[in-house]
Amino acid sequence: xxxxxxxxxxxxxxxxxxxxxxxxxxxxxxxxxxxxxxxxxxxxxxxxxxxxxxxxxxxxxxxxxxxxxxxxxxxxxxxxxxxxxxxxxxxxxxxxxxxxxxxxxxxxxxxxxxxxxxxxxxxxxxxxxxxxxxxxxxxxxxxxxxxxxxxxxxxxxxxxxxxxxxxxxxxxxxxxxxxxxxxxxxxxxxxxxxxxxxxxxxxxxxxxxxxxxxxxxxxxxxxxxxxxxxxxxxxxxxxxxxxxxxxxxxxxxxxxxxxxxxxxxxxxxxxxxxxxxxxxxxxxxxxxxxxxxxxxxxxxxxxxxxxxxxxxxxxxxxxxxxxxxxxxxxxxxxxxxxxxxxxxxxxxxxxxxxxxxxxxxxxxxxxxxxxx
Ligand code: SF4
Ligand code: SF4
Numbered sequence: 001x002x003x004x005x006x007x008x009x010x011x012x013x014x015x016x017x018x019x020x021x022x023x024x025x026x027x028x029x030x031x032x033x034x035x036x037x038x039x040x041x042x043x044x045x046x047x048x049x050x051x052x053x054x055x056x057x058x059x060x061x062x063x064x065x066x067x068x069x070x071x072x073x074x075x076x077x078x079x080x081x082x083x084x085x086x087x088x089x090x091x092x093x094x095x096x097x098x099x100x101x102x103x104x105x106x107x108x109x110x111x112x113x114x115x116x117x118x119x120x121x122x123x124x125x126x127x128x129x130x131x132x133x134x135x136x137x138x139x140x141x142x143x144x145x146x147x148x149x150x151x152x153x154x155x156x157x158x159x160x161x162x163x164x165x166x167x168x169x170x171x172x173x174x175x176x177x178x179x180x181x182x183x184x185x186x187x188x189x190x191x192x193x194x195x196x197x198x199x200x201x202x203x204x205x206x207x208x209x210x211x212x213x214x215x216x217x218x219x220x221x222x223x224x225x226x227x228x229x230x231x232x233x234x235x236x237x238x239x240x241x242x243x244x245x246x247x248x249x250x251x252x253x254x255x256x257x258x259x260x261x262x263x264x265x266x267x268x269x270x271x272x273x274x275x276x277x278x279x280x281x282x283x284x285x286x287x288x289x290x291x292x293x294x295x296x297x298x299x300x301x302x303x304x305x306x307x308x309x310x311x312x313x314x315x316x317x318x319x320x321x322x323x324x325x326x327x328x329x330x331x332x333x334x335x336x337x338x339x340x341x342x343x344x345x346x347x348x349x350x351x352x353x354x355x356x357x358x359x360x361x362x363x364x365x366x367x368x369x370x371x372x
Contacts, residue, residue, distance in 0.1 A: 011081055011084040011085050011088060012046050012049050012085065012088075014081050015044065015049045015052075015053065015078075015081050015082065015085055016043075016044045016049060018076055018077075018078055018081060019038055019041075019044045019049070019052065020044070021068065021074055021076055022035065022038060022062075022076070022078070023038055023039065023041075023042075025068070026039065027065065027066075027067075028061065028062040028065055028066070030208045030209070031059070031061045031062060031065075031207060031208040032055070032056065032057065032059065032061070032062075032204050032207075032208060033055045033204060033361070033364045033367050034052050034055045034056050034062075034078075034082075035062075036367055037051070037052060037055055037364055037367065038052060047178050047179055047180055048180070049085060050085065050088075050089050050175075050178060050179050051179040051180055051360055051363060052082070053081075053082040053083075053085035053086050053089065054086055054089060054175075054179065054353075054356045054357050054359070054360040055357070055360045055361065055364060056078070056079070056082040056083075056086075057204055057205060057213075057357065058079055058082070058083060058294070059205065059207055059213035059214060059224070060079050060213065060214045060215070060289070060290060060293040060294065061207055061208070061213065061214050062078050062079065063077055063078065063079050063214075063290070063292070063293040064214045064217065064218045064290070064293070065218075066078075070292070077292065077293070079293045079294065080292070080293065080294070083294075086353060086356070087103055087104075087301060089175060089178075089179075089356060090103045090171075090301075090350075090352050090353070090356070091103045091104070093171045093172075093174040093175040093178065094167070094171050094347070094348065094352075095166075095167050095170035095171050095174070095347075096167070099167075099347075099348050102345075102348040103301065103348060106300055106301045106304045106348070106349060106350070107300045107301075107303060107304045109304075109345065109348065110304040110305075110307075110308055110341075110345045110349065111304075113341045113344050113345050114308065114311070114337070114338060114341035114342070114345070115341075116341070117337040117338070117340045117341035117344065118333070118334055118337030118338065118341065119337075120337075121333050121336060121337040121340070122330075122333050122334075122337070125147065125148060125329075125333050129147065129329075133146065133147065133329065134147070134329040134330060134333075135326060135329070136326055136329070137324060137325055137326045137328060138328060138329070139323075139324050141254065141255040141256075141257075142255040142256075143256075143257055143323070143328070144256055144257060144332055145255070147328075147329045147332050147333065148332065148333070148336065150249075153336065156340060157339075157340065157343070160340055160343045160344055161343055163347075164343050164344075164346050164347050167347035167348075168346070168347045168351075168352060168355060171347065171352060171355075172352075172355045172356070172359060175355075175356050175359060176359045179356075179359065179360060179363065180363060181359055181362060181363045182363075185362055185363050185365065186362070188365060190365055190366050191362055191363075191365035191366070192362070193366075194361070194364075194365050194366040194367070195358060195361045195362045195364075195365070198361050199358055199361065202225050202228050202229055202232070205222075205224060205225035205228060206222070206225060207220060212224065212225055213225070214290075215285055215288055215289050215290070216288045216289060216290050217290065223281065223285060224282070224285055226281070227277070227278045227279075227281030227282045227285065228278065228282070229278070230274045230275070230277045230278030230281065231274070231275060231278030231279055231282065231306075231309065232278075232354075233271075233274055234270075234271045234272070234273070234274025234275035234276075234277075234278055234313070235271065235275060235309070236271070237267045237268070237270050237271025237274060238267070238268060238271035238272065238275065238313070238316075239271075240267040240271070241263075241264045241265070241267035241268035241271055242264075242268075244263045244264045244267060245258070245264035245268075248262070248263075248264060257323050265320065268316065268320070269317070269320060271313075272313040272314075272316050272317045272320075273313075273317070275309050275310065275312075275313035276310060276313050276314060276317070279306040279307075279309045279310040279313070280310060282302075282306055283303065283306050283307070283310075286302060286303065301349070301350045302350055304345075304349060304350065305349045305350040305351060308338070308341070308342045308345065308349075309342070311338050312335070312338045312339055312342050315331065315334055315335040315338050316335055318331055318335075319331040319332055319335045
């Protein structure tokens with residue numbers, strides 16, 4: 001048996017042991033959907049453990065509240081075990097399967113890909129552009145395409161995004177099948193309503209009482225919920241910026257860069273600022289998190305995604321601020337390299353947690369937990 005498989009089997013067995021204790025105790029059942037969902041089971045096979053681990057959002061409330069946490073002999077500490085199992089599900093269901101080890105070395109993988117995309121794009125532009133192009137300012141409609149032709153910019157992005165979409169779609173279908181999501185859940189309006197509400201409002205990050213998660217101690221705070229909201233909605237607004245920019249260019253015949261008060265720029269600026277606040281806040285909270293409840297390997301996966309999102313947003317905002325200066329060509333190349341690198345790594349990053357968690361919530365549906 002490989003070391004990886006032994007580790008994954010141990011995590012599943014440990015989760016089974018802990019869930020059996022929790023199922024008898026049930027002290028934490030008001031905190032999150034994990035505990036009400038757990039009570040529907042008497043035993044915990046791998047697919048149930050995968051489902052419950054992906055319902056967990058790592059608030060650590062059960063760690064801080066537990067009377068059986070270490071040094072008690074029961075040694076109950078659910079958050080790091082669930083975190084290891086979530087990483088295991090990402091690797092187990094990923095398509096293509098050969099990409100599974102990338103989740104184990106996610107920080108290094110993301111750093112290498114992003115560096116390569118930025119360096120290769122810089123070299124290609126240095127060779128392709130006429131002398132002086134990268135050292136001069138370019139203004140007015142179509143200025144960006146003086147640096148990188150539209151067909152290249154859109155063609156590279158199209159290939160990367162299509163592959164990423166196919167990968168996360170296949171991975172999500174595999175996970176949904178394994179975690180017990182059935183046609184009954186998929187066809188239930190009540191399940192969809194509850195899931196959309198929970199995702200849009202990040203309802204469960206309220207901690208079961210509306211006062212928020214725990215972080216470094218038993219103190220409640222909604223900061224984690226708010227930083228997640230900045231990140232999620234910031235990402236959504238950046239997606240809207242790209243979509244509206246495509247409409248402007250393809251249907252309205254207007255070329256970027258667009259005026260400061262056009263829809264793509266307004267969406268992009270607010271999304272970028274949201275992402276900087278959200279990712280910066282989440283990274284700051286992680287540094288303060290209780291070390292026993294938030295293991296290092298979880299931070300590696302989280303930090304890789306957060307740092308990439310922050311770099312993309314900061315470079316995008318800088319490009320917007322300096323787009324009429326001679327720094328624009330290099331800022332554009334760096335920003336595009338970071339964006340391409342982000343989308344190459346996306347199917348093999350913590351991003352899939354959002355999809356798997358949504359699918360687990362869809363199975364849970366209205367559940368038994370009513371929260372503010
Ligand atoms: S985490 Fe501890 S307190 Fe909470 S249900 Fe499990 S055993 Fe009980
Ligand atoms: S860490 Fe939070 S979300 Fe996860 S099981 Fe414990 S209470 Fe539930």
